[in-house]
Amino acid sequence: MKPARKLFLGARLRRLRRDLKLKQVDMAGKLGISASYLNHLERNQRPVTATVLLRLAETFDINVRQFAAEGGELAGPDQLSEIFSDALFADLDIGRQDILDLSDHSPGIAEAIGRLYTTLTETARRQSPSDTSDPRSLITPETWVRDHIQAHRNHFPALEEAAETVGGALANRLTMIDTLCHRLRDAFGVNVEIASSTDLGGATQAYDRSRRTLFLNALLRPENRAFGLAYQLSLLEFDAILTRMVQEAAPSDEGVARLLHMSLANYAAGAILMPYGRFLESAERHGYALDPLCGEYNVNVEQVAHRLTTMGRTGAEGVPFFMLRVDPAGNVSKRYAGESFPFSHYGGTCPRWLLHLAFQTPGKTITQLIETPDGERYFTFCRTIERPIRPTLTDDHLLAIGVGCHVRHASRLAYAEGLDLAKGMATPVGPACAICPRLDCAYRATPPAGHQLAIDETRKTISPYPFLAD
Missing domain, CATH: 1.10.10.2910 (Arc Repressor Mutant, subunit A)
Structure with a gap:
C-alpha cells in the first residue's frame, strides 16, 4: 500500500497567520504549540500533523480539506509539471520527484517559478508591453484576476x-x-x-x-x-x-x-x-440538477453552473464543483474550481473529456465518469450555453461548459443516480498532452515532454508518439 504523503503547508500557514495579523508566538499560543515548532512548520522543516490541522479548524474556523488540498498553492505539483514540460527545459531531466520536493519544501520558490513562467508566456503574447515598471504588469489582466479568484477558492x-x-x-x-x-x-x-x-x-x-x-x-x-x-x-x-x-x-x-x-x-x-443559504437548500433538494435550479431562480445554465463553484461557506459547504467554459475552437474563457482539479494552466482540455461533444448535441446534458492519471475519479456533466446576445443570425452563439466534482461527492447529484461510481467504467483523461503520462492514448496530439520516444519503424502503435515509461 502506498504511504500517504506528508503535508508540508508552510506557505499556507504563513498566509493564514498574516491574514489574521498574528505574530508567530500569538498563533502558536492559540494552537497550543511552541513558537519554534510553528516556525518549523512554516519553513516546511516539519510536516503538519492531523492534530495540528484539527486545532487549526477549531481555532480559526477553516475548512481542513480545502486548506490541506494539494491544489491550494498557486504553483502546485501539477502546474509545475506543466511548466517544466516546456521545451525550454527539455535537457534538464527534471523528474516528478524533483517537482514534488520543490513544491513541498520550497513553496515560495515554486510560486515564484509559476509567476515567472506566466510572465514569460504572457509576454510572448504581447508584442510590446506598454509599462514594465512593475514586472507584474507583464501578466495579462485576466490571468492575474483568475489566479486571485482561484487563490480564494472562488468564495468571498x-x-x-x-x-x-x-x-x-x-x-x-x-x-x-x-x-x-x-x-x-x-x-x-x-x-x-x-x-x-x-x-x-x-x-x-x-x-x-x-x-x-x-x-x-x-x-x-x-x-x-x-x-x-x-x-x-x-x-x-x-x-x-x-x-x-x-x-x-x-x-x-x-x-x-x-x-x-x-x-x-x-x-x-x-x-x-441566488442567495447562499436558500440556493444551497434548493441545490441539495434538486440534486444539483441545472434545469430545476434555472427554473426556480429564473436564471440561465451558465449562471447556475458558475454559482455552484462558489459554495464554500465554512460549516455549510455545497458540493465543491469545478467548471470550464470553452468556445468551438477550444479556447478556455472561464476556469473556476471549488476544490482542486488537475486543470491545464497553459493549455486546453483533454480530447477524451466529452466537453466538445456538447456542440454536437445542443441543449443536451452529457454525463461522464473520468479518471485522471493519478487514479482519482471525477463525475462530470457538460452542455452548451448561449451567449447573452446574438447580434446576427450568422454569428456563432454557442459555448460549452463542463462542470464536475470528485466522485466522493457524486452520490449527491441527480445526474449520477443509478451509476456505479466506484467500479463503473471511467474514461481515462489527462491534462495537456505535453504533460500527460498515459502511454497508449490514440488522441495524443504532441509527444510528452521529459520522456524518451520509443519509435520503431517496423511497428506502429495506437499512439502516434509512443514513449518509454518512467
Whole structure:
C-alpha cells in the first residue's frame, strides 16, 4: 500500500497567520504549540500533523480539506509539471520527484517559478508591453484576476453575507426584474431603460452616471437582463466592500484593478439572485440538477453552473464543483474550481473529456465518469450555453461548459443516480498532452515532454508518439 504523503503547508500557514495579523508566538499560543515548532512548520522543516490541522479548524474556523488540498498553492505539483514540460527545459531531466520536493519544501520558490513562467508566456503574447515598471504588469489582466479568484477558492464570505441580506429582502423570484428596478430607483435614484444594440454600440448594458440611467440591450434575454440589473445594484450597494477587496488584493495596475472590481461585482450579482443559504437548500433538494435550479431562480445554465463553484461557506459547504467554459475552437474563457482539479494552466482540455461533444448535441446534458492519471475519479456533466446576445443570425452563439466534482461527492447529484461510481467504467483523461503520462492514448496530439520516444519503424502503435515509461 502506498504511504500517504506528508503535508508540508508552510506557505499556507504563513498566509493564514498574516491574514489574521498574528505574530508567530500569538498563533502558536492559540494552537497550543511552541513558537519554534510553528516556525518549523512554516519553513516546511516539519510536516503538519492531523492534530495540528484539527486545532487549526477549531481555532480559526477553516475548512481542513480545502486548506490541506494539494491544489491550494498557486504553483502546485501539477502546474509545475506543466511548466517544466516546456521545451525550454527539455535537457534538464527534471523528474516528478524533483517537482514534488520543490513544491513541498520550497513553496515560495515554486510560486515564484509559476509567476515567472506566466510572465514569460504572457509576454510572448504581447508584442510590446506598454509599462514594465512593475514586472507584474507583464501578466495579462485576466490571468492575474483568475489566479486571485482561484487563490480564494472562488468564495468571498464578505460578499456572500452582504448579498444574502440584499437578496433575501427582495420580493418574489417571479418578479425579480421589476423588484431589482424598484430597488435601483428607490435606493439609488437609478432608472432603467431598454435601448437598441446599435445605440449601445453593441454593449450588453451601459450606465450613464450623469443621467443616473442604466440602459439594457434590447436583445438580452430576461435572465440576462436580471443579471445585468443585479450587477449594477452590486456596484452601488457594495461599493465600499468591493473597493476594500480590490485595495487589499493590490493589483498591478489600474486596468487589472477595474477587471477585478468587475469580476467581484459579477460574483455579487450571482449571489443576489441566488442567495447562499436558500440556493444551497434548493441545490441539495434538486440534486444539483441545472434545469430545476434555472427554473426556480429564473436564471440561465451558465449562471447556475458558475454559482455552484462558489459554495464554500465554512460549516455549510455545497458540493465543491469545478467548471470550464470553452468556445468551438477550444479556447478556455472561464476556469473556476471549488476544490482542486488537475486543470491545464497553459493549455486546453483533454480530447477524451466529452466537453466538445456538447456542440454536437445542443441543449443536451452529457454525463461522464473520468479518471485522471493519478487514479482519482471525477463525475462530470457538460452542455452548451448561449451567449447573452446574438447580434446576427450568422454569428456563432454557442459555448460549452463542463462542470464536475470528485466522485466522493457524486452520490449527491441527480445526474449520477443509478451509476456505479466506484467500479463503473471511467474514461481515462489527462491534462495537456505535453504533460500527460498515459502511454497508449490514440488522441495524443504532441509527444510528452521529459520522456524518451520509443519509435520503431517496423511497428506502429495506437499512439502516434509512443514513449518509454518512467
